[in-house]
Amino acid sequence: MRAVMSDYASTMAGDPTHSSPGSLDDVSMMPAVDPYLRRGTAAYRQIKEQLLDGRWTAGDRLSVEMFKSALGVSKQPIMEALRRLSADGLVEIVPQVGCRVASYGPQDVGDFFTLFGAFEGAITAVAAERRTAADLLALDEVHARIGDLCSAQDTGARAHAYRVFNREFHGVIHRMARSDMVEEMSLRMWDLSDFLINTAGIPQPLSSALDDRHADHEQIRVALASGDAAGARAAMERHIVGTLAVIQSEADTEAVRAAGS
Numbered sequence: 001m002r003a004v005m006s007d008y009a010s011t012m013a014g015d016p017t018h019s020s021p022g023s024l025d026d027v028s029m030m031p032a033v034d035p036y037l038r039r040g041t042a043a044y045r046q047i048k049e050q051l052l053d054g055r056w057t058a059g060d061r062l063s064v065e066m067f068k069s070a071l072g073v074s075k076q077p078i079m080e081a082l083r084r085l086s087a088d089g090l091v092e093i094v095p096q097v098g099c100r101v102a103s104y105g106p107q108d109v110g111d112f113f114t115l116f117g118a119f120e121g122a123i124t125a126v127a128a129e130r131r132t133a134a135d136l137l138a139l140d141e142v143h144a145r146i147g148d149l150c151s152a153q154d155t156g157a158r159a160h161a162y163r164v165f166n167r168e169f170h171g172v173i174h175r176m177a178r179s180d181m182v183e184e185m186s187l188r189m190w191d192l193s194d195f196l197i198n199t200a201g202i203p204q205p206l207s208s209a210l211d212d213r214h215a216d217h218e219q220i221r222v223a224l225a226s227g228d229a230a231g232a233r234a235a236m237e238r239h240i241v242g243t244l245a246v247i248q249s250e251a252d253t254e255a256v257r258a259a260g261s
Contacts, residue, residue: 039073040080046071047081051090051101052191053160054198054205058103062091088188090195101199109196113244116189120170121237123186124220125229127176135176136225142169143214143221150210159204162213163194169217173224173236197243202250209246216242 047067056062067078082099085091092102104112127135146165152158167190174183197205206213216239223232 039077043081052194056101057201058199060101062099117237117240121233124236125233128229128232131176139172155204159207
């Protein structure tokens with residue numbers, strides 16, 4: 001378990017960036033970046049990560065003042081960050097009222113996971129046809145770390161680490177498909193998926209089904225290794241759509257627990 005959490009810490013420490021090719025002259029001719037924009041981007045990333053990690057639940061009020069204090073920046077960068085998060089569908093800005101964590105109804109959530117499952121299934125089918133031996137080795141490595149995580153006793157740390165490792169597992173599959181545009185589209189959907197799961201008010205979401213989720217990954221991994229595009233598509237779609245049943249079951253369990261306390 002110590003090795004698993006060390007891997008998790010290493011994963012969180014990385015902050016990959018993307019750069020475009022160009023000459024030094026191109027860079028020197030670029031206009032200076034407004035410091036407020038830089039601070040707004042930093043605030044956006046920090047608040048977004050907390051939203052995806054379930055720091056707040058759907059409908060919670062968010063204030064500029066709370067973020068000014070926590071992040072040590074002025075009002076303008078915070079407002080810019082919240083506008084971007086609103087465009088992402090993660091927060092709602094209500095005129096004359098304020099800002100709150102976005103809330104979605106059961107039908108919207110169900111529709112999202114149905115669409116998300118079909119989208120990820122299609123990507124995985126393409127990945128099965130384009131994967132290389134190196135891709136499969138990378139997938140095996142992440143898959144093994146998730147397997148080790150299943151035996152962790154700390155449910156809070158396990159749920160958080162699973163979110164990180166799970167994104168890494170699916171990220172390997174996205175890279176197998178070798179389509180930058182599709183990968184970028186998928187990342188947006190993954191952000192919304194994490195948001196919906198972690199703002200539902202469930203302690204340690206998905207932790208009750210970690211073994212089942214890992215078994216799903218094994219089916220996907222085997223289909224990819226054998227080049228079975230149809231099997232990979234079907235396994236991935238079941239896995240993603242099945243997320244909804246897990247979080248609904250955990251929400252019901254939490255409601256019963258809360259009623260009895």
